[in-house]
Amino acid sequence: MRDAIAILASSSITLPPNSTPSPATTTPSNQQSLSPASKSKSKKFSGRKQSLKSTAALLHSTVRWNTSPSRQVHRLKDYAELASDLAEDGRFSDLLMIAESVVVSGAKPSQFLAMLNLKSVSAGISRMLEDGKLERLIEVLSGLLKLGFPVVKLFDGVAFESLRQECLRRFQNCVQPEEIVSLMETLQGLGFSPNQLLASSQVIKLCVKRRSPGAAIRYAQLFPQMETLLCTVMIEFGKKRDLVSALNVFEVSKRSQGSPNTYAYRTIIDVCGLCGDSMKSRSIYEELLSCKFTPNIYVFNSLMNVNANDLSFTLRIYKQMQRFGVTADLASYNILLKSCCLAAKVELALDIYRQTKYLESTGDLKLDVFTYSTMIKVLADARMWKMALEIKEDMLSAGVTPNAITWLSLISACANAGLAEQSIRLFEEMLQAGCEPNSQCCNILLHACVEARQYDRAFRLFRSWKENGIQPVSTDFKLKTHNIISADCSRDGFSALSDSPVTSEVQYHTKRLSFAPTTATYNILMKACGTNYRRAKALMDEMKTEGLSPNRISWSILMDIYGGLGNVKGALQILRSMHQAGIQPDVVTYTTAIKACVEHKHLEVAFSLLSEMRRYQIKPNMVTYDTLLRARSQYGSLHQVQQCLAIYRDMRKAGYKPNDYYLKHLIEEWCEGVIQNRTQNKGQFTPIDDTADSGPQSLLLDKVAEHLKVGNVESLSIDLRGLSRIEARIVVLAVLRMIKEKYSTGNMVEDDLWIITEGISGAGTSKNSSGITELITKLLENDLGLEVLSAGSRESSNIESDSELLSVSSTEIKEVLKQSDLPLKLDSPSRRPAVLLRLKVTKASLHSWLQRKGVSVSE
Template sequence: MKELVIIGSCMLLPPSPSPTPHHSTKQKHSSLSPTRLSPAKLSCSSVDSTAAPRPPLLTSVRQDLTPRHRNRLKYYADLASKLAEDGKLEDFLMIAETVLVSGTPHWQFVASLSVKLVSAGVSGFLRDGKRQTFIDFFYRVDKLGLRPSALIDGSGRKLLARECRRLADDGKLEDVVGLMEILSGFGFSIKEFVDPFRIVNMCVERCDPDMAIRYACIVPHAHVIFSYAIHEFGKKRDLMSALNVFDASKCNSNGPNMYTWRAMIDACGHCGDYLKSRYIYEELLTQKVTPNIYVFNSIMNVNAKDLSFTLHVYKQMQNLGVSADVTSYNILLKACCLAERVDLAQKIYIEMEHKASTGELKLDVFTYSTIIKAFADAKMWQMALKVKEDMLSSGVTPNMFTWSSLLSACANVGLVGKAIQVFEEMLQAGCEPNSQSCNILLHACVEAYQYDRAFRMFQLWKESGIQKIFQSKESSASTGNLVTEGAGENYNMPSDISDTEHLCIDKVVPFTPTTATYNILMKACGTDYCRAKDLMDEMKLAGLSPNHISWSILIDVRGRSGDVGGALQALKIMREAGPEPDVIAYTTAIKACVKNKNLKVAFSLFEEMKRYGLKPNLVTYNTLLRARRRYGSLHEVQQCLAIYQDMRKAGYSANDYFLKELIEEWCEGVIQDNNQDQSLLRLGSSCNKSGIEKPQSLLLEVVAAHLQKDIADNLVVDLRGLTKVEARIVILAVLRMMKERCTLGQHL
């Protein structure tokens, strides 16, 4: 135990014993705390009982100090401040403890200290890299009942902030969070040390939700940090980490916080887990909490691909008395657009227009752009242009998304001239075209089979850029734009331009082709493989990488020219040098084989894509089912039936027309080849005309079930439960199987 001895005016402090190392930092700090001294112990000397008399200690200091006592407190405070400035922290602590145990209030002792001197001395250890000494001192100060943050001035806080930023710059996430946890416990406001969002971003980059939780728990307004962390983990597609932070935020809050719940729903949307977002939304409702409009908008936006659920949430919002805002309606329009329900989108738009006329809503650019896109996708170009006029009359300026949707509305119906007119209006409005708008214009030309026009536009834009031309006149503010199609070929000048008016180039917008640009032009090559290959090479020289669509188009060009071998070679090169072939590339190659009557290779490609783990799509199945238009061998029919059953298992609605014809012709072949009585055919025809009570798909399932068995071995056919038409087709199928066996020389 340390004992304070005062001899004359000289104060002696026995050296402190070396602290015993501990594994835990907290335990180490507590072991370094000096033993509190009692006033009785302070009144006697442990060094020499015959020592000279010493000044009296502050043994009975009252809150209303006398001048004499104030002078003594000032003396000890000044002495402690100078000792701290000199880095003698042990001496400072001993004086502080002596003064405090004598009854001096903590706040009076701190008020008597020179914070500038104490801060300078303590910060020196931090400046010298002795961060642990700095922390240990504050632990012992805190144990004495003093507030550590009161002993550091502005300069010391700046030094602390510099140390925290240095740790963050060095990527020492655990060190910086640990230091700020300690400083927060000492009463420091840590938000001034490091940008809180920077720390959260470091946690997200490290995929460390636990560290993000630790940090969020020590900052003021923790719900903001929790929400930001959830949002950032969601953007990184780390749903599990986002959920961990979300669960911690619920434990840290007294009740549901709408910020964090909304952030979690949005994170589910970023990660594509729509069902999880619904569970979170339902959990909020079960707590008898009414979500605010932002939570409702988030859950509707995340589930916008499911129109029925979106409408269900919208009705719940109305039932709970939450008024929809313009964002709510915009999300409803988006859901209708995704579901291709232009009729419902039109009704919602009319309702929004009515509310806008009464001042309840103010439609924004997203509203108009979404309804224009809905009309564009439905090929209702006139309605799309009408909405544009409504938009302009309401004082809303179209943005790039609006103009792109208007261009698509005209391009989807092959109105190239109208699309170019819209393009000119976009330039006149001051909206600079981007690659997407230019691609839509080229796509319009390709869809209208105006291939040369597309290539002329592309070549001119690439060489000269897109010229924004305006009509100039001193007394007129009217303007007009011209889009040049090719060298020496312009649109007609406006007829109302007088001699005093002239056209000037306002600005030339550089044109930067994209991979999509080259893909569109490759489609315009038709069967010209060399030209398409040159475009792909040009794409590579421009620093662009051909994607799956590029290779699929190249395969299609080869297939349409009748070069099946070339199509297969392009597929092989794609696998070796390009991206891994996807279902579209395989389907395109299968289509090329079917078109050129190479069915064996087509079916082998189908099996190959399944071996690579690719799931066929509806186009793949239909291409193979329509490949055989005449009856062949049992193996061929069974091959088609296997594809048909695989298609049904994959969840696709099958078009049974071609397969039904194939099976009927294959079964009828046994009668036609043996010149049987045509009355059987008429019977079959009458049965077919009488109607098949069951759907064709069920009929095919019955036939498929029998054909998959080796019925010809035992010649036993179970016809129970079959209709007349089904029974007839099954019997004919068995007869056909028997005939094929006899033809091959096999005995029944």
């Protein structure tokens, strides 16, 4: 190769006037350090490089080369060879200087690039990347790109792999996803595909993990399949329960297209399901409809699936789908069955199943394992095990192979019915079919034994599985199978021990499978201990030895065993031990403790546990309320009645519908104690046969609760409107008993007692009102010896201004009527003025009755 000085000297260079060297080309390059391996080679070209530096400015300022084309090509080769050597030494600044000079001098970038030694250049790139100088490399590559060089072509396979590894290293050490996204944007600008450098799923998961939807959106915009990637981002945010970020991505997806993207709408609806916000999915669906766009079958199915827990809405969407002319597919019917399963609507599920069977017979559908399994689950939950087995036969006839979920539902159906033998038979069929059971399936089998009170069998199964693995447990089944195999083999002329297909199947059937007990396994066995608390405690200790942690259910079962033995103190100690162990008791735990207290007549402790639940913000459930309401067989004091009535009203406010019949009769018995003598047996009274006109029991109990509120004794009034005769009697007696007990504690009666028997529209009276008036008058005068005066009538317009008449405000009356589901007619502007029929019990007669020795309050 000729010396660069000779080349430049032999050429005629024409400089423009007043030309000055470029600062970029006069910067010394000897400040960059050479690697030890290339020092000898560097010396070889040091003279050329120094000469090149001194003349580079002239070359950079040259407008044209005044040489022949062949001479120019020869010169380009020399510069390309020098540039390649400089790049191999890592001197990419010099490479950029030469390239810039060559391009300015008139040479084409592609021509110069073709003359470079790409192997040397790629080696230099790899060396820079290994030294962590990615930013410097990007700076040089950006300069070359501006000159028109396709920089991607400077990378061979080795250099590209080095770049990929450097990106991966930076990704692994990245804290802010914006950094890696910015790097990908830069490299894409240089011509590299981001997906080839890093897997898109990795970058998206990093953005989701760092809760950075903006970075995820920027990254997705680097790809032509941006819409698909945005949907992937939404799904990933949904898996993290981050609906807000997913909705931000969805808004970007909507703006990027002119018309609605049904795939994006379907995805965000699915995300709403993952985040548990079904109401948001409905608003998104309505937004799609507002765009005058007809959803496809996938959008409808996603919407129904997300709202499967609301059967009425799911059916409404299904009918809407039919109105839009969208044909339901198998997924649609499966979702409907799932919704019926969640709502426990067996008959509707059977109707849908029959419809799908008909469509299968016409060739429009082909039922899958999910259809059959869901239908079996519906019947299993309803304890309809015979029909569940019939569905299994339909499934096998259709050529559909049951999966683990199918077998689990079938075994559960029989287990819930307490059919241990049938459950075990299905379990063995499952093994023979080659379907390996999981721990949940084994737990259900143990539960079947417990439900059938075969406790010893449950323990034998557990010990056998734990020591020997899972294998057939029915001797009859094994003997029957062996006889069938022997008969078949003898008929065909083979030995029973030959390696026939049937024998192989049985060998697989008898193969032992590993068994790993869970906390639920030990909980089931603890239930099988009955009242043997020592055995239950030993199981809990064994659970800990196996590396399992007892949960709330474990502690509740142990507490229930103590309660069944009458050891209330021990049960309460378990509750305290849970708190000390850092395990927060739940509603089941507290209800178990309350049950133990109630069964052994520690009623005040039971009510204190209810107060403790409220302090810990644990909401009682239906069982808790029902246990407390049935705590007493009779009431002895006003305080006890007020306690139970408060629980009753809390129960109704919580949305539960209690059976009022039991509580009503206890209140009735307590009220009748006012007119019974000491010689009478408690509870022996003859209530009026008033079944013909009895009103809602909830209204009666609300009235009693309202009149027995603390403080009502100072302002005496009783409102009997809306009650039947027997209910009116009970309310009056309840108030009188309250007055009696308050008087015994020193609270004197300060006013007359007013009783509103009925409010009649207009001036007339009704048969019911006159019957109540006559009944109450007879009760007060004949049975209790009180003085009763008829106060005449008064229009309703004066009610609220008469504090002597009403102690219950109109707002409270409205609330009582609202809770009792009766029509609300108060303060109606179109209502005619009502006439109130009132009775007055004088204060003097009340004092006389209270002081009378012959009248006592039943204990």
